[in-house]
Amino acid sequence: MPADARGHVRKLPSGKWQLRWYDRKGVRHSGGAFPSKSAAWTHYRDVVEPELRGRPVARRDLTYSQLVEMFLERHAIVAKPRTIAELRWRLKQSEEKFGEVPLSELEGMADEIAGYAATISERLRYPLMAAFRQALEAGIRYGYITRNPAKLAGPNPMPTPREIRVYTAEELKAIVAEFGTLEGAAVRFAAATGLRPAEWAAIERRDVDRTRRIVFVRGTKTARSRREVPLTTAALAALDEVPPRIDSRYVFTTSRK
Template sequence: MAKNNRRRFGSVRKLPSGRWQVRYYDPVTNERRPDEKTYATKTEADIRLSQIEADMSRGVWVDPDAGSVNFGEYADTWLKDRKLGATTRERYEGVLRLHIKPPLGSLFVSGITAPRVRAWRTALLDSGVGEPTVVKAYQMLRAIMNTAVDDELIRRNPCRIPGADAYDVPERPVLTVPEVYAVAAAIQPQWRALVLLTAFTTLRLGELAALRRRDVDVEARLLRVRRNQAELSSGKLLTKSPKSQAGFRPVAFPADIVPDLVHHLEHHAAAGQDGRFFVGPRGGRLRRSNFRDDWIAARTKAGVTEDVHFHDLRHTGNTLASQSGASTRELMTRMGHSTAKAALNYQHMTSDRDRAIADKMGEAARKALGKDDPPAPTGTDGAREG
């Protein structure tokens, strides 16, 4: 016979095996249920029963059976319910498919424990998966388990490894102004404006690829970012609005590159006000693959280190703008950072102040190139928006 020890809340009893069992009334069903584990001593069972009573009184008790949900299916539903852009969703799907579901997908949500999370992360790193990818996988797993806490499937998020959600980003190289111009001179003529505009406006490649002729005002020395082009791993191209209000922005450029932009409009841009400012080699859409080989060849010819990627032109431009006196607020606006603060600051920043920053960037460039004065203002048909 099992020995029963009744208390004001629940009971503990000794089983024929000699171990102790905890029983209590489920606050939802009002039915008596046993704890999920048995205990070696009555003291351990009493402590566990007290813990359950305290959790119920504080409203933090979680049904032990609630976590008996397949984690792989739960993660798929979690991702399906998220409002994400096409490229972000594709990236999340890849991380989930390659790095999270294979080792964890067959477990219950409640089976994703802190020790198991640590072992999973260590196994990824030991298998040669890059630290940035492991960080992204850990961040995603933590987000899924946060939702599981909100859904009352588990009591506490098991992703609690200090520092696992970040990594030290290696400092990217910064080109000098002469190096920027050397690469621009060495690259195919249709990409010269792409190099200079990236360095002096710090636009992302997707923003540059989505520019229309009417977005570039050479007389006002201003371009307007209204859209972004995204490329999926399948090769499909999507044109979409910027992710936040901060992405919609005017960006000024120095007078020094106006002649290059005018030449580009006359010889390389698509026709018409809505024609694309940058097009591919055969008149199609601009893709990174369109000019990757040309970039590498020009970089080599200009004597620039092979560690420099095209995206480093954006980093170079941001550095030059900062050195030219742009405040943090102005720099964030110029870059189009997707934060509430950056978006709010953008609404109050005038194009005159932004043009002053561009002028200082031009002065720094002329000094580095040994030039005295900017070229005389010029314009071209179809370059200014009505």
């Protein structure tokens, strides 16, 4: 490919980025309104340059469902299976509506997507639309589209948090009385630390540091993340009620673990 066929990018007054390049006949071309400089170069590398070299280009007829599968497969390299499973469930909703639509068409369907968002219940709208946006953002990075129609459809505000029920000490005692030793200790530990069920259920004996009076909580989304949570006297007392078992590394284990 001749040197003058290489592409260039320039920033538009709108803040978007535009590609400019010469074809093999020396004719200059320009176009696109990419969200970032890197997105413009990605499109050039995946679409324009292969055409200039006579090679096959990235598929432009890719459907939204095909993009979702591609995105989940690649995201699974860095995310936990639980995260992928949750994303798959959230994306299934938008797939039912737009799954067979080619990305080339979906890119211009911000109005239809806004209408779809309006049909989702308030509690589900934020997570479902956030996943929709995330998948389409991956489509931009991969070079299949240049803008995110789910974002152009409008804001995606988080719903108002539900009011948290706070139990009194007497109510907590009544709840604990309904359970056996292990389950009661788990309730007391959860109340003393404020950990989520998925967090305290995954605590291992090695995570408890009685000397420093802390417990290490491993991330539920990324493998390396963890944080320190202080252990109050009540939390330590709850742990004292749970004898260690040789058949499980978990603190709050049952016969099924």
